[in-house]
Amino acid sequence: MTNRPYLSMIQQSVAHDGITFEEITPDYLYKVKKGEKSFLMNDLEMGLNTSSSAKLAASKSGTYDVLASHDIKAIEHVFLLNKHSRFQASDPFQPAEDLFFTFNEKVVVKPDNGAQGKNVFKIDNLEKLKETLDYLFSLHVNVAVSPFYSSTFEYRVVTLYGTPKLFLKKERTNSWKHNLINGAASKHMEKERMPLLGEIAERASHALELNYCSVDILDTSHGLLVLEVNDQVMLENYLRDNPKEKENISEIYREAIHKRFETL
Incomplete structure:
Protein backbone atom coordinates (compact mmCIF):
# COMPACT_ATOMS: atom_id res chain seq x y z
CA MET A 1 0.00 0.00 0.00
CA THR A 2 1.02 3.58 -0.54
CA ASN A 3 2.00 6.25 1.97
CA ARG A 4 0.08 8.88 -0.03
CA PRO A 5 -3.26 9.48 1.74
CA TYR A 6 -5.24 10.19 -1.42
CA LEU A 7 -3.86 7.21 -3.32
CA SER A 8 -4.41 5.09 -0.22
CA MET A 9 -8.07 6.10 -0.23
CA ILE A 10 -8.37 4.91 -3.84
CA GLN A 11 -6.71 1.59 -3.04
CA GLN A 12 -8.88 1.06 0.03
CA SER A 13 -12.04 1.75 -1.98
CA VAL A 14 -11.74 -1.73 -3.53
CA ALA A 15 -10.07 -3.49 -0.59
CA HIS A 16 -13.13 -5.70 -0.03
CA ASP A 17 -13.68 -6.49 -3.71
CA GLY A 18 -10.87 -8.98 -4.19
CA ILE A 19 -8.72 -6.34 -5.87
CA THR A 20 -5.08 -5.93 -4.89
CA PHE A 21 -2.30 -3.47 -5.71
CA GLU A 22 1.16 -4.86 -6.43
CA GLU A 23 3.74 -2.12 -5.96
CA ILE A 24 6.18 -1.60 -8.84
CA THR A 25 7.41 1.93 -8.07
CA PRO A 26 6.61 3.12 -4.53
CA ASP A 27 3.73 5.61 -4.32
CA TYR A 28 3.52 5.85 -8.10
CA LEU A 29 3.20 2.70 -10.22
CA TYR A 30 1.09 -0.35 -9.40
CA LYS A 31 -0.22 -3.51 -11.00
CA VAL A 32 -3.90 -3.72 -10.08
CA LYS A 33 -5.05 -7.35 -9.94
CA LYS A 34 -8.38 -9.14 -9.75
CA GLY A 35 -8.24 -12.86 -10.32
CA GLU A 36 -6.51 -13.50 -13.63
CA LYS A 37 -6.99 -9.92 -14.82
CA SER A 38 -4.64 -7.00 -14.21
CA PHE A 39 -3.77 -3.52 -15.44
CA LEU A 40 -1.10 -0.94 -14.70
CA MET A 41 -2.09 2.14 -12.71
CA ASN A 42 0.33 5.02 -13.21
CA ASP A 43 -0.22 7.53 -10.39
CA LEU A 44 -4.01 8.09 -10.69
CA GLU A 45 -4.21 7.07 -14.34
CA MET A 46 -5.97 3.74 -14.77
CA GLY A 47 -6.37 3.68 -18.55
CA LEU A 48 -10.10 4.18 -19.11
CA ASN A 49 -9.46 6.78 -21.82
CA THR A 50 -7.72 6.16 -25.12
CA GLU A 76 -12.60 29.92 -27.32
CA HIS A 77 -8.92 28.93 -27.14
CA VAL A 78 -6.73 29.71 -30.15
CA PHE A 79 -3.49 27.77 -30.70
CA LEU A 80 -0.16 29.56 -31.19
CA LEU A 81 2.81 27.44 -32.19
CA ASN A 82 5.98 28.12 -30.23
CA LYS A 83 8.09 30.66 -32.11
CA HIS A 84 11.15 28.43 -31.69
CA SER A 85 9.48 25.46 -33.37
CA ARG A 86 11.06 24.31 -36.63
CA PHE A 87 7.54 24.28 -38.06
CA GLN A 88 6.91 27.95 -37.24
CA ALA A 89 7.09 30.01 -40.43
CA SER A 90 6.19 33.45 -39.03
CA ASP A 91 6.20 35.53 -35.86
CA PRO A 92 3.26 34.34 -33.72
CA PHE A 93 3.02 37.73 -32.02
CA GLN A 94 1.05 39.20 -34.94
CA PRO A 95 -1.87 36.75 -34.68
CA ALA A 96 -1.68 37.14 -30.90
CA GLU A 97 -2.02 40.91 -31.30
CA ASP A 98 -4.98 40.42 -33.64
CA LEU A 99 -6.63 38.18 -31.05
CA PHE A 100 -5.95 40.75 -28.34
CA PHE A 101 -8.09 43.31 -30.17
CA THR A 102 -10.68 40.74 -31.29
CA PHE A 103 -11.16 39.77 -27.63
CA ASN A 104 -11.65 43.38 -26.47
CA GLU A 105 -8.12 43.87 -25.15
CA LYS A 106 -8.54 41.39 -22.29
CA VAL A 107 -7.09 37.96 -22.90
CA VAL A 108 -5.87 34.95 -21.00
CA VAL A 109 -2.60 33.42 -22.16
CA LYS A 110 -1.52 29.97 -21.04
CA PRO A 111 0.37 26.85 -22.16
CA ASP A 112 -1.83 24.93 -24.55
CA ASN A 113 -1.31 21.79 -22.49
CA GLY A 114 -1.00 23.32 -19.01
CA ALA A 115 -2.65 22.20 -15.77
CA GLN A 116 -3.54 23.40 -12.26
CA GLY A 117 -3.50 27.06 -13.25
CA LYS A 118 0.28 27.17 -13.68
CA ASN A 119 1.68 29.90 -15.94
CA VAL A 120 -1.77 31.30 -16.69
CA PHE A 121 -1.82 35.07 -17.23
CA LYS A 122 -4.53 37.69 -17.65
CA ILE A 123 -3.31 40.33 -20.10
CA ASP A 124 -4.67 43.82 -20.80
CA ASN A 125 -1.85 45.52 -22.73
CA LEU A 126 0.28 44.64 -25.75
CA GLU A 127 3.63 45.07 -24.03
CA LYS A 128 2.66 42.55 -21.38
CA LEU A 129 1.29 40.24 -24.05
CA LYS A 130 4.61 40.09 -25.91
CA GLU A 131 6.55 39.72 -22.67
CA THR A 132 4.33 36.84 -21.57
CA LEU A 133 4.50 35.08 -24.92
CA ASP A 134 8.29 35.31 -24.92
CA TYR A 135 8.35 33.85 -21.41
CA LEU A 136 6.05 30.95 -22.26
CA PHE A 137 7.90 30.19 -25.48
CA SER A 138 11.13 30.07 -23.47
CA LEU A 139 9.55 27.17 -21.55
CA HIS A 140 9.34 25.26 -24.85
CA VAL A 141 5.53 25.12 -24.82
CA ASN A 142 2.88 26.07 -27.32
CA VAL A 143 0.34 28.67 -26.25
CA ALA A 144 -3.42 29.08 -26.15
CA VAL A 145 -5.03 32.53 -26.20
CA SER A 146 -8.60 33.02 -25.02
CA PRO A 147 -10.93 35.91 -24.18
CA PHE A 148 -11.19 36.80 -20.50
CA TYR A 149 -14.56 36.22 -18.87
Missing part, protein backbone atom coordinates in the same frame (compact mmCIF):
# COMPACT_ATOMS: atom_id res chain seq x y z
CA SER A 51 -4.36 7.84 -25.61
CA SER A 52 -5.73 9.98 -28.47
CA SER A 53 -8.64 11.28 -26.37
CA ALA A 54 -6.36 11.98 -23.41
CA LYS A 55 -3.93 13.85 -25.66
CA LEU A 56 -6.79 15.86 -27.14
CA ALA A 57 -8.13 16.82 -23.69
CA ALA A 58 -4.65 18.02 -22.72
CA SER A 59 -4.83 20.63 -25.50
CA LYS A 60 -6.93 23.67 -24.58
CA SER A 61 -7.30 24.72 -28.21
CA GLY A 62 -7.97 21.20 -29.47
CA THR A 63 -10.64 20.71 -26.82
CA TYR A 64 -12.35 23.95 -27.84
CA ASP A 65 -12.27 23.05 -31.54
CA VAL A 66 -13.96 19.70 -30.89
CA LEU A 67 -16.57 21.18 -28.55
CA ALA A 68 -17.35 23.95 -31.04
CA SER A 69 -17.78 21.38 -33.81
CA HIS A 70 -20.44 19.74 -31.61
CA ASP A 71 -22.19 23.07 -30.87
CA ILE A 72 -21.21 22.92 -27.21
CA LYS A 73 -20.76 26.40 -25.75
CA ALA A 74 -17.18 26.84 -24.60
CA ILE A 75 -14.55 29.51 -24.10
CA SER A 150 -15.21 37.55 -15.40
CA SER A 151 -16.74 34.77 -13.34
CA THR A 152 -17.29 34.37 -9.62
CA PHE A 153 -18.13 30.68 -9.80
CA GLU A 154 -16.74 27.68 -11.63
CA TYR A 155 -18.30 24.23 -11.64
CA ARG A 156 -16.62 20.88 -12.06
CA VAL A 157 -18.54 17.78 -13.07
CA VAL A 158 -16.95 14.33 -12.89
CA THR A 159 -18.34 11.90 -15.45
CA LEU A 160 -17.88 8.16 -15.87
CA TYR A 161 -18.96 6.83 -19.27
CA GLY A 162 -21.01 9.99 -19.74
CA THR A 163 -22.85 9.75 -16.42
CA PRO A 164 -22.32 12.65 -13.99
CA LYS A 165 -20.97 11.31 -10.70
CA LEU A 166 -19.99 14.41 -8.73
CA PHE A 167 -20.72 18.14 -8.89
CA LEU A 168 -18.34 20.73 -7.40
CA LYS A 169 -18.73 24.48 -7.08
CA LYS A 170 -15.73 26.77 -6.62
CA GLU A 171 -15.65 30.48 -5.79
CA ARG A 172 -12.64 32.63 -6.58
CA THR A 173 -11.34 34.52 -3.54
CA ASN A 174 -7.99 36.30 -3.64
CA SER A 175 -7.37 35.60 -7.33
CA TRP A 176 -9.24 35.76 -10.64
CA LYS A 177 -8.56 32.02 -10.98
CA HIS A 178 -10.73 29.22 -9.58
CA ASN A 179 -8.05 26.66 -8.69
CA LEU A 180 -8.50 25.19 -5.20
CA ILE A 181 -4.74 24.78 -4.98
CA ASN A 182 -4.44 28.56 -5.36
CA GLY A 183 -6.97 29.44 -2.68
CA ALA A 184 -10.39 29.24 -4.33
CA ALA A 185 -13.14 28.16 -1.94
CA SER A 186 -15.44 25.14 -2.25
CA LYS A 187 -19.09 26.18 -2.06
CA HIS A 188 -22.44 24.46 -1.62
CA MET A 189 -23.71 23.03 -4.91
CA GLU A 190 -27.33 23.93 -5.69
CA LYS A 191 -29.28 20.85 -6.77
CA GLU A 192 -31.37 22.82 -9.24
CA ARG A 193 -28.24 23.57 -11.32
CA MET A 194 -27.17 19.94 -11.57
CA PRO A 195 -29.37 18.82 -14.50
CA LEU A 196 -28.09 21.48 -16.91
CA LEU A 197 -24.48 21.15 -15.74
CA GLY A 198 -24.74 17.38 -16.04
CA GLU A 199 -26.09 17.66 -19.58
CA ILE A 200 -23.22 19.95 -20.62
CA ALA A 201 -20.63 17.64 -19.05
CA GLU A 202 -22.18 14.56 -20.63
CA ARG A 203 -22.15 16.15 -24.09
CA ALA A 204 -18.57 17.36 -23.65
CA SER A 205 -17.26 13.97 -22.52
CA HIS A 206 -18.97 12.23 -25.44
CA ALA A 207 -17.67 14.80 -27.93
CA LEU A 208 -14.10 14.24 -26.74
CA GLU A 209 -14.65 10.46 -26.47
CA LEU A 210 -13.56 10.48 -22.83
CA ASN A 211 -14.88 7.66 -20.67
CA TYR A 212 -13.63 9.14 -17.40
CA CYS A 213 -13.02 12.85 -16.95
CA SER A 214 -13.92 16.09 -15.21
CA VAL A 215 -15.47 19.03 -17.03
CA ASP A 216 -14.83 22.59 -15.82
CA ILE A 217 -17.64 25.07 -16.58
CA LEU A 218 -17.57 28.82 -15.96
CA ASP A 219 -20.70 30.71 -14.93
CA THR A 220 -20.43 33.91 -16.99
CA SER A 221 -22.63 36.79 -18.11
CA HIS A 222 -22.79 34.91 -21.43
CA GLY A 223 -24.13 31.79 -19.72
CA LEU A 224 -22.45 28.52 -18.80
CA LEU A 225 -19.29 27.96 -20.87
CA VAL A 226 -16.98 24.96 -20.81
CA LEU A 227 -13.50 26.13 -19.83
CA GLU A 228 -11.59 22.87 -20.12
CA VAL A 229 -11.89 19.11 -19.79
CA ASN A 230 -9.46 17.06 -17.71
CA ASP A 231 -8.77 13.48 -18.74
CA GLN A 232 -7.45 12.63 -15.27
CA VAL A 233 -9.83 12.91 -12.32
CA MET A 234 -8.05 14.58 -9.41
CA LEU A 235 -10.09 15.55 -6.34
CA GLU A 236 -7.42 15.71 -3.64
CA ASN A 237 -7.76 19.45 -2.96
CA TYR A 238 -11.55 19.19 -2.96
CA LEU A 239 -11.40 16.33 -0.45
CA ARG A 240 -9.07 18.37 1.76
CA ASP A 241 -11.69 21.11 1.97
CA ASN A 242 -14.64 18.70 2.14
CA PRO A 243 -13.62 15.65 4.20
CA LYS A 244 -17.26 14.58 4.53
CA GLU A 245 -17.19 13.78 0.80
CA LYS A 246 -14.61 11.00 1.23
CA GLU A 247 -17.16 8.21 0.93
CA ASN A 248 -18.66 9.64 -2.27
CA ILE A 249 -15.25 10.22 -3.83
CA SER A 250 -14.07 6.74 -2.86
CA GLU A 251 -17.13 5.24 -4.53
CA ILE A 252 -16.37 7.08 -7.79
CA TYR A 253 -12.87 5.60 -7.92
CA ARG A 254 -14.20 2.18 -6.92
CA GLU A 255 -16.66 2.22 -9.79
CA ALA A 256 -13.98 3.46 -12.20
CA ILE A 257 -11.62 0.62 -11.23
CA HIS A 258 -14.37 -1.96 -11.76
CA LYS A 259 -15.16 -0.39 -15.15
CA ARG A 260 -11.48 -0.78 -16.07
CA PHE A 261 -11.59 -4.49 -15.33
CA GLU A 262 -14.69 -4.80 -17.51
CA THR A 263 -12.59 -3.61 -20.47
CA LEU A 264 -10.05 -6.42 -20.07
Whole structure:
Protein backbone atom coordinates (compact mmCIF):
# COMPACT_ATOMS: atom_id res chain seq x y z
CA MET A 1 0.00 0.00 0.00
CA THR A 2 1.02 3.58 -0.54
CA ASN A 3 2.00 6.25 1.97
CA ARG A 4 0.08 8.88 -0.03
CA PRO A 5 -3.26 9.48 1.74
CA TYR A 6 -5.24 10.19 -1.42
CA LEU A 7 -3.86 7.21 -3.32
CA SER A 8 -4.41 5.09 -0.22
CA MET A 9 -8.07 6.10 -0.23
CA ILE A 10 -8.37 4.91 -3.84
CA GLN A 11 -6.71 1.59 -3.04
CA GLN A 12 -8.88 1.06 0.03
CA SER A 13 -12.04 1.75 -1.98
CA VAL A 14 -11.74 -1.73 -3.53
CA ALA A 15 -10.07 -3.49 -0.59
CA HIS A 16 -13.13 -5.70 -0.03
CA ASP A 17 -13.68 -6.49 -3.71
CA GLY A 18 -10.87 -8.98 -4.19
CA ILE A 19 -8.72 -6.34 -5.87
CA THR A 20 -5.08 -5.93 -4.89
CA PHE A 21 -2.30 -3.47 -5.71
CA GLU A 22 1.16 -4.86 -6.43
CA GLU A 23 3.74 -2.12 -5.96
CA ILE A 24 6.18 -1.60 -8.84
CA THR A 25 7.41 1.93 -8.07
CA PRO A 26 6.61 3.12 -4.53
CA ASP A 27 3.73 5.61 -4.32
CA TYR A 28 3.52 5.85 -8.10
CA LEU A 29 3.20 2.70 -10.22
CA TYR A 30 1.09 -0.35 -9.40
CA LYS A 31 -0.22 -3.51 -11.00
CA VAL A 32 -3.90 -3.72 -10.08
CA LYS A 33 -5.05 -7.35 -9.94
CA LYS A 34 -8.38 -9.14 -9.75
CA GLY A 35 -8.24 -12.86 -10.32
CA GLU A 36 -6.51 -13.50 -13.63
CA LYS A 37 -6.99 -9.92 -14.82
CA SER A 38 -4.64 -7.00 -14.21
CA PHE A 39 -3.77 -3.52 -15.44
CA LEU A 40 -1.10 -0.94 -14.70
CA MET A 41 -2.09 2.14 -12.71
CA ASN A 42 0.33 5.02 -13.21
CA ASP A 43 -0.22 7.53 -10.39
CA LEU A 44 -4.01 8.09 -10.69
CA GLU A 45 -4.21 7.07 -14.34
CA MET A 46 -5.97 3.74 -14.77
CA GLY A 47 -6.37 3.68 -18.55
CA LEU A 48 -10.10 4.18 -19.11
CA ASN A 49 -9.46 6.78 -21.82
CA THR A 50 -7.72 6.16 -25.12
CA SER A 51 -4.36 7.84 -25.61
CA SER A 52 -5.73 9.98 -28.47
CA SER A 53 -8.64 11.28 -26.37
CA ALA A 54 -6.36 11.98 -23.41
CA LYS A 55 -3.93 13.85 -25.66
CA LEU A 56 -6.79 15.86 -27.14
CA ALA A 57 -8.13 16.82 -23.69
CA ALA A 58 -4.65 18.02 -22.72
CA SER A 59 -4.83 20.63 -25.50
CA LYS A 60 -6.93 23.67 -24.58
CA SER A 61 -7.30 24.72 -28.21
CA GLY A 62 -7.97 21.20 -29.47
CA THR A 63 -10.64 20.71 -26.82
CA TYR A 64 -12.35 23.95 -27.84
CA ASP A 65 -12.27 23.05 -31.54
CA VAL A 66 -13.96 19.70 -30.89
CA LEU A 67 -16.57 21.18 -28.55
CA ALA A 68 -17.35 23.95 -31.04
CA SER A 69 -17.78 21.38 -33.81
CA HIS A 70 -20.44 19.74 -31.61
CA ASP A 71 -22.19 23.07 -30.87
CA ILE A 72 -21.21 22.92 -27.21
CA LYS A 73 -20.76 26.40 -25.75
CA ALA A 74 -17.18 26.84 -24.60
CA ILE A 75 -14.55 29.51 -24.10
CA GLU A 76 -12.60 29.92 -27.32
CA HIS A 77 -8.92 28.93 -27.14
CA VAL A 78 -6.73 29.71 -30.15
CA PHE A 79 -3.49 27.77 -30.70
CA LEU A 80 -0.16 29.56 -31.19
CA LEU A 81 2.81 27.44 -32.19
CA ASN A 82 5.98 28.12 -30.23
CA LYS A 83 8.09 30.66 -32.11
CA HIS A 84 11.15 28.43 -31.69
CA SER A 85 9.48 25.46 -33.37
CA ARG A 86 11.06 24.31 -36.63
CA PHE A 87 7.54 24.28 -38.06
CA GLN A 88 6.91 27.95 -37.24
CA ALA A 89 7.09 30.01 -40.43
CA SER A 90 6.19 33.45 -39.03
CA ASP A 91 6.20 35.53 -35.86
CA PRO A 92 3.26 34.34 -33.72
CA PHE A 93 3.02 37.73 -32.02
CA GLN A 94 1.05 39.20 -34.94
CA PRO A 95 -1.87 36.75 -34.68
CA ALA A 96 -1.68 37.14 -30.90
CA GLU A 97 -2.02 40.91 -31.30
CA ASP A 98 -4.98 40.42 -33.64
CA LEU A 99 -6.63 38.18 -31.05
CA PHE A 100 -5.95 40.75 -28.34
CA PHE A 101 -8.09 43.31 -30.17
CA THR A 102 -10.68 40.74 -31.29
CA PHE A 103 -11.16 39.77 -27.63
CA ASN A 104 -11.65 43.38 -26.47
CA GLU A 105 -8.12 43.87 -25.15
CA LYS A 106 -8.54 41.39 -22.29
CA VAL A 107 -7.09 37.96 -22.90
CA VAL A 108 -5.87 34.95 -21.00
CA VAL A 109 -2.60 33.42 -22.16
CA LYS A 110 -1.52 29.97 -21.04
CA PRO A 111 0.37 26.85 -22.16
CA ASP A 112 -1.83 24.93 -24.55
CA ASN A 113 -1.31 21.79 -22.49
CA GLY A 114 -1.00 23.32 -19.01
CA ALA A 115 -2.65 22.20 -15.77
CA GLN A 116 -3.54 23.40 -12.26
CA GLY A 117 -3.50 27.06 -13.25
CA LYS A 118 0.28 27.17 -13.68
CA ASN A 119 1.68 29.90 -15.94
CA VAL A 120 -1.77 31.30 -16.69
CA PHE A 121 -1.82 35.07 -17.23
CA LYS A 122 -4.53 37.69 -17.65
CA ILE A 123 -3.31 40.33 -20.10
CA ASP A 124 -4.67 43.82 -20.80
CA ASN A 125 -1.85 45.52 -22.73
CA LEU A 126 0.28 44.64 -25.75
CA GLU A 127 3.63 45.07 -24.03
CA LYS A 128 2.66 42.55 -21.38
CA LEU A 129 1.29 40.24 -24.05
CA LYS A 130 4.61 40.09 -25.91
CA GLU A 131 6.55 39.72 -22.67
CA THR A 132 4.33 36.84 -21.57
CA LEU A 133 4.50 35.08 -24.92
CA ASP A 134 8.29 35.31 -24.92
CA TYR A 135 8.35 33.85 -21.41
CA LEU A 136 6.05 30.95 -22.26
CA PHE A 137 7.90 30.19 -25.48
CA SER A 138 11.13 30.07 -23.47
CA LEU A 139 9.55 27.17 -21.55
CA HIS A 140 9.34 25.26 -24.85
CA VAL A 141 5.53 25.12 -24.82
CA ASN A 142 2.88 26.07 -27.32
CA VAL A 143 0.34 28.67 -26.25
CA ALA A 144 -3.42 29.08 -26.15
CA VAL A 145 -5.03 32.53 -26.20
CA SER A 146 -8.60 33.02 -25.02
CA PRO A 147 -10.93 35.91 -24.18
CA PHE A 148 -11.19 36.80 -20.50
CA TYR A 149 -14.56 36.22 -18.87
CA SER A 150 -15.21 37.55 -15.40
CA SER A 151 -16.74 34.77 -13.34
CA THR A 152 -17.29 34.37 -9.62
CA PHE A 153 -18.13 30.68 -9.80
CA GLU A 154 -16.74 27.68 -11.63
CA TYR A 155 -18.30 24.23 -11.64
CA ARG A 156 -16.62 20.88 -12.06
CA VAL A 157 -18.54 17.78 -13.07
CA VAL A 158 -16.95 14.33 -12.89
CA THR A 159 -18.34 11.90 -15.45
CA LEU A 160 -17.88 8.16 -15.87
CA TYR A 161 -18.96 6.83 -19.27
CA GLY A 162 -21.01 9.99 -19.74
CA THR A 163 -22.85 9.75 -16.42
CA PRO A 164 -22.32 12.65 -13.99
CA LYS A 165 -20.97 11.31 -10.70
CA LEU A 166 -19.99 14.41 -8.73
CA PHE A 167 -20.72 18.14 -8.89
CA LEU A 168 -18.34 20.73 -7.40
CA LYS A 169 -18.73 24.48 -7.08
CA LYS A 170 -15.73 26.77 -6.62
CA GLU A 171 -15.65 30.48 -5.79
CA ARG A 172 -12.64 32.63 -6.58
CA THR A 173 -11.34 34.52 -3.54
CA ASN A 174 -7.99 36.30 -3.64
CA SER A 175 -7.37 35.60 -7.33
CA TRP A 176 -9.24 35.76 -10.64
CA LYS A 177 -8.56 32.02 -10.98
CA HIS A 178 -10.73 29.22 -9.58
CA ASN A 179 -8.05 26.66 -8.69
CA LEU A 180 -8.50 25.19 -5.20
CA ILE A 181 -4.74 24.78 -4.98
CA ASN A 182 -4.44 28.56 -5.36
CA GLY A 183 -6.97 29.44 -2.68
CA ALA A 184 -10.39 29.24 -4.33
CA ALA A 185 -13.14 28.16 -1.94
CA SER A 186 -15.44 25.14 -2.25
CA LYS A 187 -19.09 26.18 -2.06
CA HIS A 188 -22.44 24.46 -1.62
CA MET A 189 -23.71 23.03 -4.91
CA GLU A 190 -27.33 23.93 -5.69
CA LYS A 191 -29.28 20.85 -6.77
CA GLU A 192 -31.37 22.82 -9.24
CA ARG A 193 -28.24 23.57 -11.32
CA MET A 194 -27.17 19.94 -11.57
CA PRO A 195 -29.37 18.82 -14.50
CA LEU A 196 -28.09 21.48 -16.91
CA LEU A 197 -24.48 21.15 -15.74
CA GLY A 198 -24.74 17.38 -16.04
CA GLU A 199 -26.09 17.66 -19.58
CA ILE A 200 -23.22 19.95 -20.62
CA ALA A 201 -20.63 17.64 -19.05
CA GLU A 202 -22.18 14.56 -20.63
CA ARG A 203 -22.15 16.15 -24.09
CA ALA A 204 -18.57 17.36 -23.65
CA SER A 205 -17.26 13.97 -22.52
CA HIS A 206 -18.97 12.23 -25.44
CA ALA A 207 -17.67 14.80 -27.93
CA LEU A 208 -14.10 14.24 -26.74
CA GLU A 209 -14.65 10.46 -26.47
CA LEU A 210 -13.56 10.48 -22.83
CA ASN A 211 -14.88 7.66 -20.67
CA TYR A 212 -13.63 9.14 -17.40
CA CYS A 213 -13.02 12.85 -16.95
CA SER A 214 -13.92 16.09 -15.21
CA VAL A 215 -15.47 19.03 -17.03
CA ASP A 216 -14.83 22.59 -15.82
CA ILE A 217 -17.64 25.07 -16.58
CA LEU A 218 -17.57 28.82 -15.96
CA ASP A 219 -20.70 30.71 -14.93
CA THR A 220 -20.43 33.91 -16.99
CA SER A 221 -22.63 36.79 -18.11
CA HIS A 222 -22.79 34.91 -21.43
CA GLY A 223 -24.13 31.79 -19.72
CA LEU A 224 -22.45 28.52 -18.80
CA LEU A 225 -19.29 27.96 -20.87
CA VAL A 226 -16.98 24.96 -20.81
CA LEU A 227 -13.50 26.13 -19.83
CA GLU A 228 -11.59 22.87 -20.12
CA VAL A 229 -11.89 19.11 -19.79
CA ASN A 230 -9.46 17.06 -17.71
CA ASP A 231 -8.77 13.48 -18.74
CA GLN A 232 -7.45 12.63 -15.27
CA VAL A 233 -9.83 12.91 -12.32
CA MET A 234 -8.05 14.58 -9.41
CA LEU A 235 -10.09 15.55 -6.34
CA GLU A 236 -7.42 15.71 -3.64
CA ASN A 237 -7.76 19.45 -2.96
CA TYR A 238 -11.55 19.19 -2.96
CA LEU A 239 -11.40 16.33 -0.45
CA ARG A 240 -9.07 18.37 1.76
CA ASP A 241 -11.69 21.11 1.97
CA ASN A 242 -14.64 18.70 2.14
CA PRO A 243 -13.62 15.65 4.20
CA LYS A 244 -17.26 14.58 4.53
CA GLU A 245 -17.19 13.78 0.80
CA LYS A 246 -14.61 11.00 1.23
CA GLU A 247 -17.16 8.21 0.93
CA ASN A 248 -18.66 9.64 -2.27
CA ILE A 249 -15.25 10.22 -3.83
CA SER A 250 -14.07 6.74 -2.86
CA GLU A 251 -17.13 5.24 -4.53
CA ILE A 252 -16.37 7.08 -7.79
CA TYR A 253 -12.87 5.60 -7.92
CA ARG A 254 -14.20 2.18 -6.92
CA GLU A 255 -16.66 2.22 -9.79
CA ALA A 256 -13.98 3.46 -12.20
CA ILE A 257 -11.62 0.62 -11.23
CA HIS A 258 -14.37 -1.96 -11.76
CA LYS A 259 -15.16 -0.39 -15.15
CA ARG A 260 -11.48 -0.78 -16.07
CA PHE A 261 -11.59 -4.49 -15.33
CA GLU A 262 -14.69 -4.80 -17.51
CA THR A 263 -12.59 -3.61 -20.47
CA LEU A 264 -10.05 -6.42 -20.07
